[in-house]
Every structure is written in C-alpha cells, then in structure tokens.
Amino acid sequence: MACAPDDVLEKARTEVMSETEKAFKKRFPADKLAKEIALIAFSDMRDYVQVDEAGAAKPLGFDQLKAGRSKVIKKIREKRRILQTKGGDDEIVLEDTFEFELWDKEEALRLGAEYSGYKPVARIKAEIDHGLKNLSDDELEALIAKLSTGKI
Helix, strand or coil: CCCCHHHHHHHHHHHHHHHHHHHHHHHCCHHHHHHHHHHHHCCCHHHCEEECCCCCEEECCHHHCCCCHHHHEEEEEEEEEEEECCCCCCCEEEEEEEEEEECCHHHHHHHHHHHCCCCCCCCCCCCCCCCHHHCCHHHHHHHHHHHHHCCC
8 A cells, every 4th residue: 555645754754853853862961951051050150250359350260160160151252452641651551341141040940940840930910909099199198197007
C-alpha cells in the first residue's frame, strides 16, 4: 500500500525534528543549561566590583573573578579620554568611564522556575470603589480628622 505524499512529508519532518532534538540535547544537556541559568539567576554584583572606603567602585579583573562568573557579563564598555591642559605645565587630565551589564537576572529566574516545574504566578488586579473619589477636599479632611481620633 502506497503512502500519501502528506504522510511521507510528515514522517520525514518527524524524523528530522527527532534528530535535531537529539543533537540539541547532546550538545546542550539539561544539567548544563540549568547551571548556566543558575549562574545568571543567582549572580551578585559583589562578585564583580570592589568598593573602597571612600565609596568608589572599581571593577574586578577577569583574573579576580570566581570561575565561570565572566559568563554572566553581557557587555563591557569603556570610555577613556586623556587630555593635556593648556599652559605649558605637563598636567594631564584622565577621564575614564567603565560600564558593564550582566545578563537579565529576572529572566534567568523565570527560566529556572519554569525548568524546575513552577508555574508562573497569576497577576490579579482588583479595584475597590470605596466612594472616596467623589469627596471634596473639605469632606476628605473631615474624614481624616475623624479617623485620626478614632471616632468612626
């Protein structure tokens, strides 16, 4: 009995998807994915900067970071300007701005929760009509005065 063309295509697509999924799972095992997500989810800014007694923050060098922590850094940007002042003396002004951004912690926590089987929390918005919107300023002040004396 011959297979219909649609059946052949569906069987081929299923086989390709199955092989693709196997290759993905082999290259990205679940425990490795979980560790990478956890690194981001539980990252702490103290692992990346040092603050001196004067309150100045200084980024740690890669050689000072704990193993694997550099994976949490999304981007680094440094802007450095060196200017020599006019006037003959050899005074040099250095302006140095260093910024870095970590990967999104909230998203990593969401992925970790999903991976662990937690369901997202439903957000509920409730509005209560207590009738206070229609009070005049004088009526509102009188109500506040009564509430503060406990005579309601």
